[in-house]
Amino acid sequence: MSDAVRKELQRQFNHELMAAHQYEALAWWCAHRTLPGFARFFRHQAAEEREHAARIGRHLLDRGVQPVMESVPAPRMDFASLLEVARHAQTLEAANSRGIQTAYEAAVTARDYPAQVLLHWFINEQVEEEAWTAEMVNRVEAATCAGALLDLDRHIERLLESDKSAGH
Template sequence: MSTTSVIDALQSQAEHERFASISYLALSLWCEAADYSGFAEFFKKQAAEEAEHTEKIHGHLLDRGVQPILGAVEAPRQQFSDLIDVAKYVVELEKANTRGIHGCYEAALEQRDYPSQVMLHWFIEEQVEEEAWTGKLLTLAQRANCAGAMATLDRHVPRIFAD
């Protein structure tokens, strides 16, 4: 692989993807404890998706002769006041993810690391989708301004955001 700047950026992003995975797991557990089973199911799937993203970056590094390094991942936030608070959190989580992906791409461009650029195109497109659904989730949660509306949203979240 070409340079340490690209390797470092990819390693850092892989760690953020791991953090996002455990963050979504924490969100799933919070939702389950709060009797929002639809949100719990959806966030559990998101946790698995973020783990796949980590594996994708690790696979790229391994294919390029670099051993991925696993660092300590901080504990995710685990307490929320309500589902609007949860939705705001996922918006920020995905915006941070986008910043990291863009940083990786900028490093790959600077170093003319074409294989990493190609791999990162997939992540760039993925982040457009991720930011779109998180924005929609926040809008829907804000509109569901009574217990009945929130319960209905909870029932329909897995379908609304099905892949």
């Protein structure tokens, strides 16, 4: 594995862990505001991000490289509204997509076919991840009264999970 590909995979490995940490923070923000549906959904997202890091870590190990865990910065927790939280999740996923694309470009340049195959999975996954964040932002924007927001909180997991499984 070239140094450039190793460096990018290590960076993305740590980025996935940072995203998991941030989703945990979003879950706690929601729990504090009595939005248990959003809290559960963000905890699920945190678990997915940890699994994504593990996928990259296993790839590195399989290729004789030890994954190196770096410090995870403190997550943002100062949000004025659920809409701000939803938009932050959308920003997180867009940054994740950019990071994966950068790693893929390094793999293409190095003609590292195993890394390209690994990253194809992530590229497809990010289409789904960006779609659910866009839908979440749209749904939170549309919930213009407290009753609508509480109804959305009760159903957010089902709504977004069904969209994920349908490939939206």
